Structures are given as C-alpha cells and as structure tokens.
Amino acid sequence: MTPFDFHLPTRLVFGAGTIDRLGELARERGFTRPLVVSDPGLEEAGHVDRALGLLRKAGIACEVFDDFDVNPDAAMVDRGVAFAGGRGIDSVIGLGGGSSLDCAKAINLLLTNGGAMADYRGYGHARQPLLPMFAVPTTAGTGSEAQSYAVIADNETHLKMACGDPKLAFAVAILDPELTFSQPPPVTAAAGFDAIAHAVETAVTRRRSPISTLFSREAFRLLDGHYQRVLDDPMNLAARSAMQLGAYYAGVAIEQSMLGAAHACANPLTARYGLTHGLALAILLPHIVRWNAEGCADLYGDLVGSGASAGAASAGEASAGAAPAEADAGEYLAARLAAIGRSGGFPADLRTAGVPAEDLSALAEAAGEQWTGTFNPRTFGSREALEVYRCAY
Ligand SMILES: [Fe+2]
The missing domain is CATH 3.40.50.1970 (Rossmann fold)
Structure with missing residues (x-):
C-alpha cells in the first residue's frame, strides 16, 4: 500500500x-x-x-x-x-x-x-x-x-x-x-457536478492513498446517490445534507491526492470563455474517464461499485444492479457521468457550449501546462489534451 x-x-x-x-x-x-x-x-x-x-x-x-x-x-x-x-x-x-x-x-x-x-x-x-x-x-x-x-x-x-x-x-x-437551500438551481447543478468530478479524479490520481480513496468513494456514493434528488426537490434536507457532506469528503480527498486531467482541460475553458467550472467538467469528465480507463479500470470499477446502487436509478441510465465487469467499468462510469450531466442540464459537447473549433490547439497548449494534469494517472500534456478536446467537441 x-x-x-x-x-x-x-x-x-x-x-x-x-x-x-x-x-x-x-x-x-x-x-x-x-x-x-x-x-x-x-x-x-x-x-x-x-x-x-x-x-x-x-x-x-x-x-x-x-x-x-x-x-x-x-x-x-x-x-x-x-x-x-x-x-x-x-x-x-x-x-x-x-x-x-x-x-x-x-x-x-x-x-x-x-x-x-x-x-x-x-x-x-x-x-x-x-x-x-x-x-x-x-x-x-x-x-x-x-x-x-x-x-x-x-x-x-x-x-x-x-x-x-x-x-x-x-x-x-x-x-x-x-444554508445550501438558497443555491439557485444552476449553481446546485454546477457545484454538485464539480464535487462529483473531485470524487472521480481523486480516486485515480498518482498521489492517491488508501485514506484518500476512502474519502473519494464515500464522496461518490453520497453525490451520485443524491444529485438528481437535490435537483428535483431542492428543499429536501436529507439530499442537501448528503451533497454537502459529499462535497466536503471530496475536498478532503483532494487535499491528499490532488486532481487530474479533467480539471487541467476545464481550467482554460473558464479562463478564455468564462465557462462555469462545473459545466466545463460535465462536458469533459466522461471523455477523460474513457481516455484514462485503460490504466485504471479497476479503480473506476471500485468507484461505481460504491455508487451505482443508490445512484443509477436517479439518472435513469447505466442501470442499477450488479457492478460492471472490470473491463467495462470505464465505459460504464463515463455513461453514468454523461447521464448525470444531462440531468444537470449541461451542453453535451464543446461545440454546443460555443467553443470555436479553431481554438482547440491553443486551449490544449494551456491545458498541458496545468499543474493539476501532472497528477493524472495517464501521462498528460498538450498533445493528450488536444485528443480529449477533439473527443469532447
Ligand atoms: Fe473543481
């Protein structure tokens, strides 16, 4: 260990x-x-x-x-x-x-x-x-x-x-x-997805440890299980409590394990176009998970094993029941995150979000320089960022 x-x-x-x-x-x-x-x-x-x-x-x-x-x-x-x-x-x-x-x-x-x-x-x-x-x-x-x-x-x-x-x-x-009852619905959706991205990225970074993994998995279980509920019923105290505690646990995990390529790719989109952080992550994270999956499918499998039973019913996709076979865990998690993104009302791709295609290379240069990318489990630089942006376009 x-x-x-x-x-x-x-x-x-x-x-x-x-x-x-x-x-x-x-x-x-x-x-x-x-x-x-x-x-x-x-x-x-x-x-x-x-x-x-x-x-x-x-x-x-x-x-x-x-x-x-x-x-x-x-x-x-x-x-x-x-x-x-x-x-x-x-x-x-x-x-x-x-x-x-x-x-x-x-x-x-x-x-x-x-x-x-x-x-x-x-x-x-x-x-x-x-x-x-x-x-x-x-x-x-x-x-x-x-x-x-x-x-x-x-x-x-x-x-x-x-x-x-x-x-x-x-x-x-x-x-x-x-206190979180006062969040407007778009803030609930975007901030909640940010927390989910923290749980997913911290679960697989090079810096992760047994203790950060504990927090990542419990964070994912709480956030995945209550995201839809808090959108449907904003005054539900149990759902608000789960989201707030889940976001805190994911924050504890970041303190130990840092973040990864999804945040590295999201930050230049916020810097250049003012895209909301959670919105940028909602577009990118499913693609990062697919792209990373080759090397860490087992870790993604553990994560969906901790979250799927409570959460799958809420997003209506990536159906509940037995956790996926390890080889399919990346695809399963990516589909699940895309479904969560749809329920949050986010655009499906960078084109819909208004990002000009001719900017992708410059964005990739900026993403490749982000410190957070160095903790990603798969080696990440400008070339890899461009690959991800093209998949997400
Ligand atoms: Fe974040």
Missing part, C-alpha cells in the same frame, strides 16, 4: 441549524474583530445579516468585504487586503461558495505574509502565521473548506493559480446544509 501522512487540521461542525453556533465558536477561539468575506449574492440571500447578528450577539463586531466575483482574481484579493489593513482585524470568516472561501484564504495570506498572490503559487511559501479562520460554506461543490489551497486567477491570463500552504487550513468549518 502507498504510505500516507494524514491529518485533519479543521474542526468540522456539521448539521442543520449549526450556523447558530457561529458566535459561540468564534468567541471560544478569541475572535474580537473578524473580517467576513462574502459575495454580494450571499448578502441578498440574508446569510450575511444572519451571521453578523449571531456574532454581534456574542459581543463580536465585524467588517464585511464583498468586492469580488466568481473566480476571484489577484486584483480582487489585493482590494480585500487594502480594505482589511488598518481595521484591527484579528480573524477571518469565509462565508459563501468556493469563491468566498478562496478569497478569504488569499486575503488572510497576503495580510499576514505580504507580497502578491503569484509569490505563493505551489505549496508552502508562507513564512508567518495566518490569522485564525473559519469557513461557512453555502454551496455544496468545491470542498474548499477542507483544503489548504487558495485558488486565485491571474489578472492577465485569467488562469487559475493554486496557492497552497498548511497554514491556509481553516480552524473550523461549519457545514449547515440548510
């Missing part, structure tokens, strides 16, 4: 209504003036007012930074650092989707360590301790609450920079599934 070093630095508080413990937990950790990082959509949904009320009740005054968008870039982080400077901030709370959580980590990093986001690309470049930090996710998708990476886009290229450091881990993550 592959040796591993497993440590969960984040205290997890999970369950319906657990947001009510925000003030108590913040006081317990000695927060007196947190910076709450939350996007404007969350303020409209009432989550920010609720969080501020809970903190106020615990005697804690806050500052709120909300001047950023989805796929936050380095300039947005710089604005957050400028906002926070001189306000006596002693802690940070990321409240919202992956953008809010990543932005919170990035602002904390630059506030305490100085420099620019690009200086922290890679892993382990923070020299000074960070401010203590909480995560309160309101979507079920990125699993950022479980990771010690801030994913921030470059201002010019819009390509994502993964900036990791053990100090970027949240002290506490509050996972209250009731």
Whole structure:
C-alpha cells in the first residue's frame, strides 16, 4: 500500500441549524474583530445579516468585504487586503461558495505574509502565521473548506493559480446544509457536478492513498446517490445534507491526492470563455474517464461499485444492479457521468457550449501546462489534451 501522512487540521461542525453556533465558536477561539468575506449574492440571500447578528450577539463586531466575483482574481484579493489593513482585524470568516472561501484564504495570506498572490503559487511559501479562520460554506461543490489551497486567477491570463500552504487550513468549518437551500438551481447543478468530478479524479490520481480513496468513494456514493434528488426537490434536507457532506469528503480527498486531467482541460475553458467550472467538467469528465480507463479500470470499477446502487436509478441510465465487469467499468462510469450531466442540464459537447473549433490547439497548449494534469494517472500534456478536446467537441 502507498504510505500516507494524514491529518485533519479543521474542526468540522456539521448539521442543520449549526450556523447558530457561529458566535459561540468564534468567541471560544478569541475572535474580537473578524473580517467576513462574502459575495454580494450571499448578502441578498440574508446569510450575511444572519451571521453578523449571531456574532454581534456574542459581543463580536465585524467588517464585511464583498468586492469580488466568481473566480476571484489577484486584483480582487489585493482590494480585500487594502480594505482589511488598518481595521484591527484579528480573524477571518469565509462565508459563501468556493469563491468566498478562496478569497478569504488569499486575503488572510497576503495580510499576514505580504507580497502578491503569484509569490505563493505551489505549496508552502508562507513564512508567518495566518490569522485564525473559519469557513461557512453555502454551496455544496468545491470542498474548499477542507483544503489548504487558495485558488486565485491571474489578472492577465485569467488562469487559475493554486496557492497552497498548511497554514491556509481553516480552524473550523461549519457545514449547515440548510444554508445550501438558497443555491439557485444552476449553481446546485454546477457545484454538485464539480464535487462529483473531485470524487472521480481523486480516486485515480498518482498521489492517491488508501485514506484518500476512502474519502473519494464515500464522496461518490453520497453525490451520485443524491444529485438528481437535490435537483428535483431542492428543499429536501436529507439530499442537501448528503451533497454537502459529499462535497466536503471530496475536498478532503483532494487535499491528499490532488486532481487530474479533467480539471487541467476545464481550467482554460473558464479562463478564455468564462465557462462555469462545473459545466466545463460535465462536458469533459466522461471523455477523460474513457481516455484514462485503460490504466485504471479497476479503480473506476471500485468507484461505481460504491455508487451505482443508490445512484443509477436517479439518472435513469447505466442501470442499477450488479457492478460492471472490470473491463467495462470505464465505459460504464463515463455513461453514468454523461447521464448525470444531462440531468444537470449541461451542453453535451464543446461545440454546443460555443467553443470555436479553431481554438482547440491553443486551449490544449494551456491545458498541458496545468499543474493539476501532472497528477493524472495517464501521462498528460498538450498533445493528450488536444485528443480529449477533439473527443469532447
Ligand atoms: Fe473543481
């Protein structure tokens, strides 16, 4: 078995209504003036007012930074650092989707360590301790609450920079599934597919370990089994709970095993055309699974074995019952993911998504340079990326 070093630095508080413990937990950790990082959509949904009320009740005054968008870039982080400077901030709370959580980590990093986001690309470049930090996710998708990476886009290229450091881990993550009721249906669909892609990619990377595999498989079982249900019945608490916990487990798996070629191919599509991350993954992942299957059909077989019984009925395809023979596992999983993508309402191919055919070579060059591709089980570079893009076109 592959040796591993497993440590969960984040205290997890999970369950319906657990947001009510925000003030108590913040006081317990000695927060007196947190910076709450939350996007404007969350303020409209009432989550920010609720969080501020809970903190106020615990005697804690806050500052709120909300001047950023989805796929936050380095300039947005710089604005957050400028906002926070001189306000006596002693802690940070990321409240919202992956953008809010990543932005919170990035602002904390630059506030305490100085420099620019690009200086922290890679892993382990923070020299000074960070401010203590909480995560309160309101979507079920990125699993950022479980990771010690801030994913921030470059201002010019819009390509994502993964900036990791053990100090970027949240002290506490509050996972209250009731907060995810406010996700609009397209966000539920796209964020949910992102989490599924995390479960599938982490299950086969070169970095995977017995412990990451445990989280990948349980994540896939929960996400595969509840994706359709959460789309059909958005106020179903059991389904929202399963999706939120599944996304968190997949985030824990990423922390151990990293991601693969589907994310390497998806990132340039978001950078160039602004395609939603989950949408890009929904188009690409079935093709990546088929392309990878030759070398890891057994691992895909284990994954569908963990998810098929609960999930096959929900997507209406790749029928339930006995798991497929190992040789067919890649094709079975690819068909299943394509069916999930259809139920999420995503376009079937890159052509339908509006990607110009003449751009595929340039996209493949960019995909081949993505760090995440180096962890893919099958050797992946620009040539291989072009092969995948052509299959997905
Ligand atoms: Fe992702």
